[in-house]
Ligand SMILES: Nc1nc2c(ncn2[C@@H]2O[C@H](COP(=O)(O)OP(=O)(O)OP(=O)(O)O)[C@@H](O)[C@H]2O)c(=O)[nH]1
């Protein structure tokens with residue numbers, strides 16, 4: 194993020210502090226607008242970026258049946274209230290022609306997708322679509338369990354609700370046994 198946009202965030206946060214009835218000059222919050230700008234720079238770092246680029250493809254002789262990376266933590270911000278939603282993601286794919294990706298790149302892909310204002314459904318689909326684009330595997334499965342603070346600390350005010358979303362493509366959408374194997378292995382609480 195460039196300095197001009199960080200300054201915009203700082204000024205906006207100063208206005209918000211004033212509008213909620215606090216004093217931006219109060220000693221302990223004087224640095225808050227700058228802190229929020231730095232935090233937003235990180236939290237929203239992938240805003241507007243369409244494609245994940247930070248990966249290498251490896252070729253192996255034998256195809257694994259199913260590669261699963263489970264319980265990947267994520268944090269995002271809902272695009273309706275700019276409040277956090279967070280939880281865990283499970284990602285599976287079935288390689289094609291021995292094409293695989295470094296395992297660490299899957300949590301990196303999750304971060305890439307999450308670091309923008311979004312909704313849970315879009316994050317779920319975007320992770321699946323990016324993996325499909327990168328590897329052209331036989332199939333991709335993504336499931337997300339998340340808590341939404343906009344439902345917990347305001348509005349409906351219901352604590353502890355979990356929202357579950359799934360996206361299946363390729364063989365995972367055609368083969369019910371495979372889909373169930375994924376869902377059983379990754380069963381989310
Ligand atoms: N489908 C979906 N909805 C979401 C997500 N995050 C937040 N929402 C919902 O987005 C909706 C926005 O609805 P609005 O009626 O425009 O906003 P609101 O008046 O603040 O709604 P309440 O939260 O019901 O008070 C709410 O129902 C939220 O619960 C998400 O990831 N997916």
Ligand SMILES: [Zn+2]
Nearest residue numbers: 271273274343
């Ligand atoms: Zn919300």
